[in-house]
Amino acid sequence: MALYVPYLLWEIAKANLQIAYVVLHPDLPIDPEMVEFDAAVWSELPVATLANSITLTPGTLTVDVTRQHFTVHALTTGSREGLLAGGLERAVRFVFYGRAAARIASPTERNAAGPNDEEQATEDDEQTMEGDRT
Numbered sequence: 001m002a003l004y005v006p007y008l009l010w011e012i013a014k015a016n017l018q019i020a021y022v023v024l025h026p027d028l029p030i031d032p033e034m035v036e037f038d039a040a041v042w043s044e045l046p047v048a049t050l051a052n053s054i055t056l057t058p059g060t061l062t063v064d065v066t067r068q069h070f071t072v073h074a075l076t077t078g079s080r081e082g083l084l085a086g087g088l089e090r091a092v093r094f095v096f097y098g099r100a101a102a103r104i105a106s107p108t109e110r111n112a113a114g115p116n117d118e119e120q121a122t123e124d125d126e127q128t129m130e131g132d133r134t
Contacts, residue, residue: 001095003091003094003095004091004092004094004095007091008053008056008057008088008091011053011057011087011088012056012057012058015057015058015059015060015079015082016058018058018059018076018078018079019058019059019075019076019079022059022075022076029076030075030076031075031076031077031080032073032074032075033073033074033080034063034071034072034073034074035071035072035073035074035080035083035084036069036070036071036072037069037070037072037083037084037107037111038068038069038070038107038110039068039069039070039089039107040068040089040093040101040104040105040110041068041089041092041093041096042068043096045096046092046093046095046096046097047065047067047068049092049095049096050070050088050089050092051065051070053088053092054070054072054083054088057079057088058079059074059075059076059078059079060072060073060074060075060079060083061073083107084106084107084108084111085106085108086105086106086107086108086109087106089106089107090102090104090106
């Protein structure tokens with residue numbers, strides 16, 4: 001957790017600068033959109049940590065979480081791309097599941113793999129995490 005807090009603060013600072021630019025720009029370049037994705041986290045505390053981290057980051061708001069399925073409002077294209085790049089998700093997995101979990105693909109990478117590949121990858125990831133804990 002000691003590594004996660006500085007990382008989260010850095011992400012919040014970067015997002016603050018991006019949102020300040022958007023707010024101060026004369027054309028107000030926003031592109032609000034609801035984004036849905038399945039996160040590769042498997043228990044309540046990591047899911048809550050990820051949901052709260054997304055909400056704390058300016059430009060994103062966690063609207064709903066059902067198990068691993070997240071619905072997030074993203075204010076700009078940049079915040080949406082950053083969310084789907086999976087940096088926060090990867091950091092949460094590192095804190096709660098260890099180094100091996102940090103190597104699991106991001107939401108964007110999982111979506112590029114296709115739905116059947118994603119289901120198999122999620123099962124493989126869960127088995128890997130179980131093996132790391134024993």
